[in-house]
Amino acid sequence: MNDALLYLRQLNTASILLRLMSAMLFGGMLGMEREQKHRPAGFRTYMLVCLGASLTVILSQYEFIMVTTVWADTAELVGIKTDVSRFGAQVINGIGFLGAGTVIVTGRQEVKGLTTAAGLWASACMGLAIGAGFYECVLIGFALIFLSMRFFPVLERAVVRNARNMNLYVEFNNVDDVAAIITRIKQHGIQVYDVELDRGSDEDALQKPSAVFFVRLPKKEAHIEIISHLSELESVTAIEEI
Amino acid sequence: MISIFDGLRDVTLASVIVRMVLSFICGGLIGIEREFKRRPAGFRTHILICLGAAITTLTSQFLYLNMHYFTDMARLGAQVVAGIGFIGAGTIIVTKRRRVKGLTTAAGLWTSAIIGLAAGAGFYEGAIYSTALVLLMELVFSKLEYRVLRNAPEINVYVEYESRNTLEKILMEIKQMGVQVTDLEITRSSKTAPEKNGACAILTLQMSKKCSQEHLMNRLTETAGVLFVEEL
16 A cells, blocks of 8 residues: 555656546546536636646656756756646646636625635645645545535635625616715615625616615624615615625 | 644644644634625635645655755745745636625635645644634624624615706705715616616715714615615
């Protein structure tokens, strides 16, 4: 058992194939989870990122081995040693870029795609560990990443329900109606700490004026009640918690 | 240095488990607080970033300590510092009022990545102390911030008024009271209601000690042409 593990820590056909294939497998499993929720980065994205990350580390290990064996004379002559983690390091940076591209700001001042970016980045880091042949770390890392992706949305929703902070997106017929909405909100004793007003477009009747209220509730209260209370106003055409 | 961690300084199965779980917990603790505040980066985002960062330092220590490759152990971790900066940049928004939002979110995400690095490197003390400090900061200082906001010398006032001339009057009134307008955003009614040529404005006011908030609000309400005044 120990011998087999030691063998797979070295660079040979079996270990290279094992690493590349497990990178695809683990990346794919994380991607599958995201794909089911129709997130932008899905099955193949995760697979490719994980595979690429593991290949970079394998590549630098290959170069290290060549420098110490076949190219040893040249290496001595030129006097350059290659650093095994240089390739991998840039992966971390590069996938950070890729992740930044998945983050979007919607018209409602809502930031989306951050979990996708973080997940993609974490799976790239896992890919590096796979490429290094650091199997223990991969298994534990995969288990923890999968756990947080699969089961924590439930926990997150529970937190959101009980949170005292609330972001309300409200759409209404006319800009003059803001006064009524603010009065309604203040009736509850809710503290408004920020407002973003958007007066909509004059040409496009579909694009109504809207506002995002960032509020803090005085005590724990069901968000639904506040939303329904606000929706009683005639001028409000749409209301949503974001 | 705490001696109970001495057995976990090398990269072994036990230390890998402890480090990963520690980074998971640290990220989760910081993340859940952000989630309660309804900030864009929540629970899972922080956990994933923290775990990923821990994997990088663990991997570079593994390459050096266990596999004896020639490498700089700090190299992988160093890129985390830059990489998470990019992801954080995505959370920063410039709103229509030309204000910047999401900076604290980005900074918090970045800090939890660094805590992940420390946890993964086996610098348990650094990770634990920093997490405690971050939580302390978020829990205590945000309360402080809310309190400061409540008694703030700077307030946001929402005003609705009848016509363009009214705004001039409002600004005159405010100036007379010795209050400074630091920011002004005007939204005019859309053409869908042409009978109303009024508008509304959000004023950011720098209060002075001479003038109480109530007094200001009363004066504004009494100004002719003002339809509605409310402090935000």
